[in-house]
Amino acid sequence: MNKAPKFDRINDIFLGPLERPALKWLAAHMPPWMNPDILTGIGFLGAVIIFTGYALTSLNRGFLWLASFGFLVNWFGDSLDGTLARYRKIERPRFGFYIDHVVDCAASVLLLLGMGLSPYVNFTIASLTLISYLMVSILVYLLTIAKGVFRISSGKIGPTEIRAILIIANTITFFYSKPLFSSASGGLTIFDILMSILGVGLLVLFIVNALMEAKIINEQEQMELRAKKAKVEEMERTFTP
Numbered sequence: 001m002n003k004a005p006k007f008d009r010i011n012d013i014f015l016g017p018l019e020r021p022a023l024k025w026l027a028a029h030m031p032p033w034m035n036p037d038i039l040t041g042i043g044f045l046g047a048v049i050i051f052t053g054y055a056l057t058s059l060n061r062g063f064l065w066l067a068s069f070g071f072l073v074n075w076f077g078d079s080l081d082g083t084l085a086r087y088r089k090i091e092r093p094r095f096g097f098y099i100d101h102v103v104d105c106a107a108s109v110l111l112l113l114g115m116g117l118s119p120y121v122n123f124t125i126a127s128l129t130l131i132s133y134l135m136v137s138i139l140v141y142l143l144t145i146a147k148g149v150f151r152i153s154s155g156k157i158g159p160t161e162i163r164a165i166l167i168i169a170n171t172i173t174f175f176y177s178k179p180l181f182s183s184a185s186g187g188l189t190i191f192d193i194l195m196s197i198l199g200v201g202l203l204v205l206f207i208v209n210a211l212m213e214a215k216i217i218n219e220q221e222q223m224e225l226r227a228k229k230a231k232v233e234e235m236e237r238t239f240t241p
Contacts, residue, residue, distance in 0.1 A: 010151045013158040019079065026080055027087040036096065039081035040103055046074025047107035051114035058119050064170040067114070071163045074107065079160065101141065108133055112195075120173055121191040129199035135206045139213075146217055154205060162198075169194055 013019070053067030081100065085091045109130065116126030144150040152158050169190055 010149060011158060012156065013152075013160055014156040015160050015164065019160055023080055023083040024087070026076075027084045030080075030084055034084070036081040036085040036090070037099075039077045039084060040100060041077065043074050043077025043079075043081065044103050044107055046070045046072070046077055047110045049073055051110040054111075054114035054118040054120075058117070061174055064174045068167045068170045071167050075160060075163055078104070078107070101137070105134070105137065108137075115191065115195070118191075120189045121195055125192055125195045125199065129195045129202070132199045132202035132206065136202050139206055139210055143209075143213055147213070165194065 047070065049070030050067050051070075053063045053065075053070055056063040056066070078100075082096065085096060112126045112130040112133070115121040116123035140151060172190055
């Protein structure tokens with residue numbers, strides 16, 4: 001039977017001092033019938049609401065509030081499922097890790113596809129940002145296997161901060177929906193700028209971390225190989241008559 005994966009979970013985020021106590025309180029007050037699987041489903045439902053809200057903004061920008069509500073639902077389910085499992089000591093490390101990130105992948109596609117279908121984000125920019133996000137996600141999963149470290153955040157920024165930023169952007173866009181910058185080819189909205197910054201930032205993060213971690217892992221394995229070789233040579237000298 002396969003053993004459960006063992007890794008260190010790093011989630012050092014700016015809003016952590018507020019989020020962690022809130023999640024612990026919610027976990028302690030969840031009804032008995034609520035379980036991590038239901039919460040994971042609620043998180044995905046939030047992603048569906050986000051997609052629907054953004055897609056419908058082509059009809060009325062008031063649907064931005066629906067998208068913002070979706071972010072809250074997504075945070076509730078996605079952030080609380082693991083906390084509840086740890087609080088009740090009913091963790092399923094392999095299944096939990098697997099299903100949580102399958103759902104996260106699908107939710108990310110829904111989020112950025114919905115934004116791309118709205119009148120506020122250029123579809124190409126949304127698509128490139130999604131590609132960058134998925135590249136970083138793949139790198140995180142590979143490093144979890146290669147180094148035993150699962151890093152959720154980077155530079156104090158994690159999923160919670162990104163949700164908060166997008167809710168703020170929704171609010172600003174509702175009250176001021178005109179492009180921030182205009183050109184012959186069209187206008188750039190606050191979402192275009194945010195997604196461009198996020199997409200480029202994620203791509204740079206992927207390249208830098210991929211190269212840096214490859215160097216570190218290679219050096220570690222080279223040291224292990226040298227130590228192993230030295231041990232074999234020592235054993236050969238010991239048993240050679």
